[in-house]
Amino acid sequence: xxxxxxxxxxxxxxxxxxxxxxxxxxxxxxxxxxxxxxxxxxxxxxxxxxxxxxxxxxxxxxxxxxxxxxxxxxxxxxxxxxxxxxxxxxxxxxxxxxxxxxxxxxxxxxxxxxxxxxxxxxxxxxxxxxxxxxxxxxxxxxxxxxxxxxxxxxxxxxxxxxxxxxxxxxxxxxxxxxxxxxxxxxxxxxxxxxxxxxxxxxxxxxxxxxxxxxxxxxxxxxxxxxxxxxxxxxxxxxxxxxxxxxxxxxxxxxxxxxxxxxxxxxxxxxxxxxxxxxxxxxxxxxxxxxxxxxxxxxxxxxxxxxxxxxxxxxxxxxxxxxxxxxxxxxxxxxxxxxxxxxxxxxxxxxxxxxxxxxxxxxxxxxxxxxxxxxxxxxxxxxxxxxxxxxxxxxxxxxxxxxxxxxxxxxxxxxxxxxxxxxxx
Amino acid sequence: xxxxxxxxxxxxxxxxxxxxxxxxxxxxxxxxxxxxxxxxxxxxxxxxxxxxxxxxxxxxxxxxxxxxxxxxxxxxxxxxxxxxxxxxxxxxxxxxxxxxxxxxxxxxxxxxxxxxxxxxxxxxxxxxxxxxxxxxxxxxxxxxxxxxxxxxxxxxxxxxxxxxxxxxxxxxxxxxxxxxxxxxxxxxxxxxxxxxxxxxxxxxxxxxxxxxxxxxxxxxxxxxxxxxxxxxxxxxxxxxxxxxxxxxxxxxxxxxxxxxxxxxxxxxxxxxxxxxxxxxxxxxxxxxxxxxxxxxxxxxxxxxxxxxxxxxxxxxxxxxxxxxxxxxxxxxxxxxxxxxxxxxxxxxxxxxxxxxxxxxxxxxxxxxxxxxxxxxxxxxxxxxxxxxxxxxxxxxxxxxxxxxxxxxxxxxxxxxxxxxxxxxxxxxxxx
Numbered sequence: 033x034x035x036x037x038x039x040x041x042x043x044x045x046x047x048x049x050x051x052x053x054x055x056x057x058x059x060x061x062x063x064x065x066x067x068x069x070x071x072x073x074x075x076x077x078x079x080x081x082x083x084x085x086x087x088x089x090x091x092x093x094x095x096x097x098x099x100x101x102x103x104x105x106x107x108x109x110x111x112x113x114x115x116x117x118x119x120x121x122x123x124x125x126x127x128x129x130x131x132x133x134x135x136x137x138x139x140x141x142x143x144x145x146x147x148x149x150x151x152x153x154x155x156x157x158x159x160x161x162x163x164x165x166x167x168x169x170x171x172x173x174x175x176x177x178x179x180x181x182x183x184x185x186x187x188x189x190x191x192x193x194x195x196x197x198x199x200x201x202x203x204x205x206x207x208x209x210x211x212x213x214x215x216x217x218x219x220x221x222x223x224x225x226x227x228x229x230x231x232x233x234x235x236x237x238x239x240x241x242x243x244x245x246x247x248x249x250x251x252x253x254x255x256x257x258x259x260x261x262x263x264x265x266x267x268x269x270x271x272x273x274x275x276x277x278x279x280x281x282x283x284x285x286x287x288x289x290x291x292x293x294x295x296x297x298x299x300x301x302x303x304x305x306x307x308x309x310x311x312x313x314x315x316x317x318x319x320x321x322x323x324x325x326x327x328x329x330x331x332x333x334x335x336x337x338x339x340x341x342x343x344x345x346x347x348x349x350x351x352x353x354x355x356x357x358x359x360x361x362x363x364x365x366x367x368x369x370x371x372x373x374x375x376x377x378x379x380x381x382x383x384x385x386x387x388x389x390x391x392x393x394x395x396x397x398x399x400x401x402x403x404x405x406x407x408x409x410x411x412x413x414x415x416x417x418x419x420x421x422x423x424x425x426x427x428x429x430x431x432x433x434x435x436x437x438x439x440x441x442x443x444x445x446x447x448x449x450x451x452x453x454x455x456x
Numbered sequence: 457x458x459x460x461x462x463x464x465x466x467x468x469x470x471x472x473x474x475x476x477x478x479x480x481x482x483x484x485x486x487x488x489x490x491x492x493x494x495x496x497x498x499x500x501x502x503x504x505x506x507x508x509x510x511x512x513x514x515x516x517x518x519x520x521x522x523x524x525x526x527x528x529x530x531x532x533x534x535x536x537x538x539x540x541x542x543x544x545x546x547x548x549x550x551x552x553x554x555x556x557x558x559x560x561x562x563x564x565x566x567x568x569x570x571x572x573x574x575x576x577x578x579x580x581x582x583x584x585x586x587x588x589x590x591x592x593x594x595x596x597x598x599x600x601x602x603x604x605x606x607x608x609x610x611x612x613x614x615x616x617x618x619x620x621x622x623x624x625x626x627x628x629x630x631x632x633x634x635x636x637x638x639x640x641x642x643x644x645x646x647x648x649x650x651x652x653x654x655x656x657x658x659x660x661x662x663x664x665x666x667x668x669x670x671x672x673x674x675x676x677x678x679x680x681x682x683x684x685x686x687x688x689x690x691x692x693x694x695x696x697x698x699x700x701x702x703x704x705x706x707x708x709x710x711x712x713x714x715x716x717x718x719x720x721x722x723x724x725x726x727x728x729x730x731x732x733x734x735x736x737x738x739x740x741x742x743x744x745x746x747x748x749x750x751x752x753x754x755x756x757x758x759x760x761x762x763x764x765x766x767x768x769x770x771x772x773x774x775x776x777x778x779x780x781x782x783x784x785x786x787x788x789x790x791x792x793x794x795x796x797x798x799x800x801x802x803x804x805x806x807x808x809x810x811x812x813x814x815x816x817x818x819x820x821x822x823x824x825x826x827x828x829x830x831x832x833x834x835x836x837x838x839x840x841x842x843x844x845x846x847x848x849x850x851x852x853x854x855x856x857x858x859x860x861x862x863x864x865x866x867x868x869x870x871x872x873x874x875x876x877x878x879x880x881x882x883x884x885x886x887x
Contacts, residue, residue, distance in 0.1 A: 037483060037484065060826075062482040062826075063822075063825075063826055064822045064825075065819070065822050065823055065826070103744070104744075104745060104750075107742060107744035107745045108745045110741075110742065111729070111741055111742060111743070111744065111745050111746075111812070111816065112745075112812050112815065113815065113819070114741055114815050114816040114817075114818065114819025114820065115741070115819070116739060116740065116741050116742055118742070131739065131823060132819070133818075133819055133822060160753075160754075160756060163756070163759060163781055163782075164759040164760070166782075167700055167759045167760075167779060167781065167782070168759075170698065170699040170700050170782075171698070171700055171779075173698075173699075174596065174697060174698040174699075174700075175594075175595075176594055277697070278697050279696050279697030279698075279883075280594050280697070281589075281590035281591075281593045281594055282587065282590040282591045282593075282594050312528075312531055313524070313527035313528055313530075313531045314515075314527050320524075323584055324523070324580070325580070326580065327579070327580030327581060327582070327583035327584050327587075328583065328587070329584070329587050330584055330585075330587040330588040330591055331591075350587065350590075350591050351587065352583075352586075352587060352590060382528055382531065382532050385532040385533070385534070386531045386532055386533075386534055387534070388534065389532065389533045389534015389535065389553060389556075390534035390535075390536070391534065392483070392484070392485070392534075392553070393485060393534060393535065393536065393551065393553075396483060396485060396826070396827055396828060396829075397826045397827055398826055399739070452594075
């Protein structure tokens with residue numbers, strides 16, 4: 033596939049507005065609509081321990097009413113034009129994503145700007161939202177995959193914000209008062225560090241004008257600096273933990289350890305290695321033994337999540353409670369093999385071809401391109417990253433993967449978590 | 457009507473295979489689909505879940521394309537492939553770089569009649585399918601949905617979930633699977649849809665070359681099920697773990713090919729926000745100004761409400777699902793929901809609300825058109841329960857819906873005597 037279909041310096045427009053907002057734009061003349069997405073540096077890393085979920089709560093409350101629009105007006109305007117807008121939170125950022133037909137883009141941006149700049153957090157709406165969040169936590173407590181993953185992160189990252197759930201706990205959500213939310217907004221929301229990507233029918237120059245009109249005069253002289261975070265170190269011992277949830281037919285497993293951070297030179301070798309271990313085709317080597325050969329699970333795969341400060345390298349699987357031990361045994365055997373001997377050249381070539389081939393397909397939609405542009409900015413990859421990508425993929429060797437695997441994956445010090453109903 | 461690109465071409469081979477093609481040259485991508493007119497609708501008691509299991513077996517290889525070869529070959533291109541089994545149909549697709557599409561064309565033609573169904577693989581897959589069902593059954597809402605669906609029909613196979621019943625999944629044999637496969641996987645029961653960066657004439661001759669040698673089969677006649685109207689409101693209660701109470705109300709609805717289906721789609725949009733027809737891309741539109749959200753969530757009876765219409769061959773269900781707030785009872789939520797239903801039946805819906813639902817549908821269409829896989833999906837989808845014209849005229853027919861139609865459909869279908877009310881009562885929060 034021609035590489036010139038991928039975004040690069042010649043067709044991405046990037047400007048930084050005087051107030052610090054970075055705008056990325058790419059036109060898609062074939063589309064009648066626009067996607068607008070981006071982030072602000074106000075994620076859950078700011079959450080106090082007794083108020084975990086504050087950043088998330090605040091982000092959801094932005095759309096509950098502004099100085100100019102009440103809740104129903106915001107959504108009436110959005111839904112009447114068939115547009116959507118929503119907020120979410122990760123450890124580092126509050127993110128937003130919206131889309132509309134191109135003729136409605138001005139109003140979409142105006143609503144976005146209104147919500148992040150002038151929210152009023154009406155008490156009644158905030159309480160309604162709190163009830164929704166508490167119900168979501170009650171549902172989470174019943175979800176075996178969520179609970180295994182949450183427990184895994186808590187053990188792996190211990191006191192670091194990566195180990196704390198962005199959506200908090202029941203007690204911490206109950207601890208948050210209206211003033212906490214307003215104060216969080218005053219302290220953390222501001223143009224500094226904000227990034228917005230627009231992809232679709234509108235020409236970049238027009239988009240930038242629209243963003244300037246909506247957000248160009250935004251200032252927050254009191255915006256908090258990003259906090260210093262605790263150091264992350266690899267697990268010193270193996271950990272085995274089970275979360276008992278009654279009445280379940282399937283047990284979810286999550287096991288793993290730390291992985292490289294996004295800026296690490298090990299990143300590409302780890303990503304390719306991970307693909308071989310548990311993603312390529314029908315979930316790689318692990319899927320092959322656990323699902324294809326033994327039929328133990330509908331899914332058994334690996335994921336490598338590389339963030340700014342560290343990463344996690346994990347295997348997850350959903351199995352019948354009576355098959356937990358056998359599945360673990362098979363997965364551990366694959367991890368041991370992975371750190372013992374290099375992957376074959378053929379396996380590597382398969383995954384390299386897969387990485388290069390799937391990149392254009394991931395950018396078929398406006399949302400896919402917007403996401404790709406945001407990643408360039410988030411991890412400072414450079415505007416030509418996607419054009420250089422095939423070269424970087426090709427440089428990885430089986431030896432590099434083995435070395436990377438040995439650096440991160442210690443089969444004797446894995447964190448293993450299961451969640452479900454015990455056999456007895 | 458949002459038509460983003462060139463014309464659609466259709467043809468039928470002498471063996472009955474139908475082909476739908478749409479050239480789209482915006483990206484060097486092709487999405488190729490094979491649809492079979494078989495799903496859980498075609499299953500009998502004792503074989504419930506067999507269509508979905510056959511779909512799994514279709515990934516286990518043919519003599520020419522053994523499983524691992526196939527999977528590897530597609531993944532190497534960066535393409536993706538998958539399959540879906542539904543009530544009325546089973547669909548397989550590959551979305552690939554355009555210059556690699558031959559692989560997908562060959563593999564689908566090959567596995568239309570040459571899949572192996574190795575007995576050992578059948579046994580391993582039995583556990584995989586049961587594991588998939590166990591994963592679904594972990595979800596309280598999925599268990600409620602299964603019970604409600606079962607209560608909504610007396611004899612039509614729509615009463616069972618596509619995944620099937622555990623007792624049948626334990627008993628179905630290799631021979632059962634293979635026979636089901638050979639019966640329904642024949643060219644005259646299939647449709648091929650391709651969208652993307654190709655030339656129509658080349659694609660037709662390529663497909664002719666691959667499929668011309670396949671013989672048509674005899675498709676079993678669909679039995680007549682004596683499924684009567686519901687004679688009154690039915691109730692189902694499911695108990696289980698957790699703290700959250702769910703209410704699910706389903707109404708028997710018209711089949712997709714009927715005019716009433718379009719009025720029902722407008723009603724769905726007004727009551728609970730629009731249901732998207734996109735399989736890929738697009739995303740949804742929120743429903744916070746819908747009538748039911750305002751009536752149930754804004755009044756603090758519930759934390760969420762969703763609605764959904766599904767396009768099916770035979771009459772199926774309009775489904776409303778409510779997640780209750782703690783301390784609220786299903787009875788008070790249902791009473792409020794009934795007020796809204798009564799409002800629909802008592803008075804005309806204002807034109808502005810109807811117009812809004814049409815604008816929403818248009819927006820969803822244009823979002824969905826970004827994805828070539830979605831465009832190819834649309835080519836085959838409506839043919840499974842009506843015809844492609846159904847899809848082409850979808851927006852037009854929505855625009856033709858009048859306030860009188862809405863009143864008629866609300867009165868005919870959304871009466872309490874035509875519904876099942878299901879409640880999930882969590883053991884942590886007994887009412």
